[in-house]
Each structure stands twice: as structure tokens, then as C-alpha cells.
Amino acid sequence: MMKTLLFVVAFTALLSTGSLASVHQATCYTDHNKGGSYQTFTDYIPDLLTYNFDNQISSVTVTGIWIFYERANFAAGTSVYWVHGFNYFTNFDGGYDNAFSSLRYGGSTSCLNCDTWTVYLDLYFSGSEYYGTTDTASLGSLQKEVSSILLTGISPWTFYNGPSYTGSSVCLYPSTDQDTDGAGSVLNIGLYPDVSTDNNTLPRRDISGDIRQQHPVSAQGMLVKEGHQSSSRGQGTRQGTQRCLGSLQGHR
Ligand SMILES: [Ca+2]
Ligand SMILES: [Ca+2]
Structure with a gap:
């Protein structure tokens, strides 16, 4: 009994000293099916060249939610691919194979299912x-320039397009996808990769700044589904200007 207790204390201390950059983890392999060489990332990687891994990743195992970009610095304009789950594995095929040059996770650094919102300047995170x-009453430099939104946790949020929680609004739920271990x-x-099509009340790139937390829903995770796509089955993709969330072959 005492041994068990000591172990728990030690484990907690290890986590709190920040031995990991985040609770999100992506192990990236240079070949399909976890083959070749690999590196495990727990932090934002703006340029895979730094790790001699640019345009080499062919498969990945992730915990948390990770977004992969064809260009460095999470830049928009080309392929973006998101993968999430607990120890979830997938191969990258076609135009996504050997393509990625940067990656980052979404949500809280320290807690996978904490209530968070992240707004992005460009489409597809x-x-x-x-x-x-x-x-928040301000989105800093992203004022009026939000194109996509990522939520985690159990709380819905209302997004307003006017100052001080005014103007038209839309309530978004962290309910498009759910992973269990x-x-x-x-x-x-x-996952709201394009807020101009996920809701009709807000024009694209016209969310101005105010986000207010709504009533937390039950810890059971019973979330109300709104009229957006119901699932991306652990991954979504975008290539060029074509939107194809949820259209990928199911790997789960
Ligand atoms: Ca490869
Ligand atoms: Ca690339």
C-alpha cells in the first residue's frame, strides 16, 4: 500500500516538473506502418528541417490532436492534415506522404480534455x-480575421462578431469528434476548419473578438450536436482549395 502511494506521488512530481513539453505526443516515422527512423514530438515544430525530417514523414502515432502542414511555419495554402486520438496510428498516403514540413498540437499544453478555444488566422487551423x-474581449492580432476554430473539453462557447459580446453570435460545441482510450x-x-461554412450567421473572417464561455455541460460528455459535420473519424484533410473533411478512407 505504501509502495503504491509513493509511486503515485513520484509520478505526479515527474509530470509537474515539465519533463514533457506537452501531454500531446506525435511519433513520426519515415516509412509507412511505423517503419524507418522515427522521432517523437511533444511541442510545436515550425520547421522539420531543424530535425532533418522535412518531407519525410510517412506514418504517425498520436496522442492528443495534431495538425500537419505541407509548408513550414504552419502556413496556409497547401495540404493540411489533422489526426487525433489516444495512441492513434495512421499512414500518410498520396499527396500527404513525404509532404509535411511543420506540425503543432491543438488545445491545452498540460491537459488533453481541458476547456480551451483556439482561433486561427487561416482556414484549416x-x-x-x-x-x-x-x-475574452479581444483576439489580439486576429481581430476580425478568424477563419477556423478548434475547441477542446466539455464547454461550448459563443462567438460574437461585435464588440463586448454583441452582434450576431453562434454557439460552437467541442462535439464534432470524440476519442476514448x-x-x-x-x-x-x-473542429471548425472553415467558420464561413460551419455556420451561416457569421461571414468569413468577420469574427471580431469576443468569446464568452457558456454553461458547462455534464462531465459525462453528453454534448448537443449542432448542424455541423458529425465526425471526421480521427482525421481530416485539405488539399488545395478543396474541402474534404471526413471524406478520407476510414482508418479507424
Ligand atoms: Ca517517407
Ligand atoms: Ca513540405
Whole structure:
């Protein structure tokens, strides 16, 4: 009994000293099916050249939610691919094989299923981002320039297109995707890769700044589904200007 207790304390201390950059983890392989050489990332990687891994990744195992970009610095304009889950594995095929030059995770650094919102300058979680966990009256440099939104946790958020929580608004839920690890851990995600089509009330790139936290829903994770796509089955993709969320072959 005492041994067990000591172990738990030691483990907690290890986590709190920040031995990992984040609770998100992506092990990237140079070949399909976990082959070739590999590197495990737990932090934002703006340029895979730094790790001699540019345009080499062919498969990946992720915990948390990870977004892969064909260009360095999470830049918009070409292929973007997102993968999430608990130890979820997938191969990258076709134009996504040997293509990625940067990657980053979404949500909280320290807690997979905490309530967070992240807004992005460009479509498909690309470009500059602004992250928060509470109501905010300003989106900093992204004021009026939000194109995509990523939510985690169990709280829905209302996004307003006017100052001080005014103007037209839309309530978004972290309910487009849900991952479980089979041992009780849950990751709820709201993926809104294009806010101009995920809701009709907000014109594209015209969300101005105010986000207010709504009533938390039950910890059970029973979230109300709104009229957006119901699932991307652990991954979504975008190539060129074509939107193809959820159209990928199911790997799960
Ligand atoms: Ca490769
Ligand atoms: Ca590339």
C-alpha cells in the first residue's frame, strides 16, 4: 500500500516538473506502418528541417490532436492534415506522404480534455493562432480575421462578431469528434476548419473578438450536436482549395 502511494506521488512530481513539453505526443516515422527512423514530438515544430525530417514523414502515432502542414511555419495554402486520438496510428498516403514540413498540437499544453478555444488566422487551423481558456474581449492580432476554430473539453462557447459580446453570435460545441482510450480517458474536440461554412450567421473572417464561455455541460460528455459535420473519424484533410473533411478512407 505504501509502495503504491509513493509511486503515485513520484509520478505526479515527474509530470509537474515539465519533463514533457506537452501531454500531446506525435511519433513520426519515415516509412509507412511505423517503419524507418522515427522521432517523437511533444511541442510545436515550425520547421522539420531543424530535425532533418522535412518531407519525410510517412506514418504517425498520436496522442492528443495534431495538425500537419505541407509548408513550414504552419502556413496556409497547401495540404493540411489533422489526426487525433489516444495512441492513434495512421499512414500518410498520396499527396500527404513525404509532404509535411511543420506540425503543432491543438488545445491545452498540460491537459488533453481541458476547456480551451483556439482561433486561427487561416482556414484549416493554419497560420497565426490565438488561444484561450476563458472569456475574452479581444483576439489580439486576429481581430476580425478568424477563419477556423478548434475547441477542446466539455464547454461550448459563443462567438460574437461585435464588440463586448454583441452582434450576431453562434454557439460552437467541442462535439464534432470524440476519442476514448478504453480506460476512461476522453478527448472531446470541436473542429471548425472553415467558420464561413460551419455556420451561416457569421461571414468569413468577420469574427471580431469576443468569446464568452457558456454553461458547462455534464462531465459525462453528453454534448448537443449542432448542424455541423458529425465526425471526421480521427482525421481530416485539405488539399488545395478543396474541402474534404471526413471524406478520407476510414482508418479507424
Ligand atoms: Ca517517407
Ligand atoms: Ca513540405
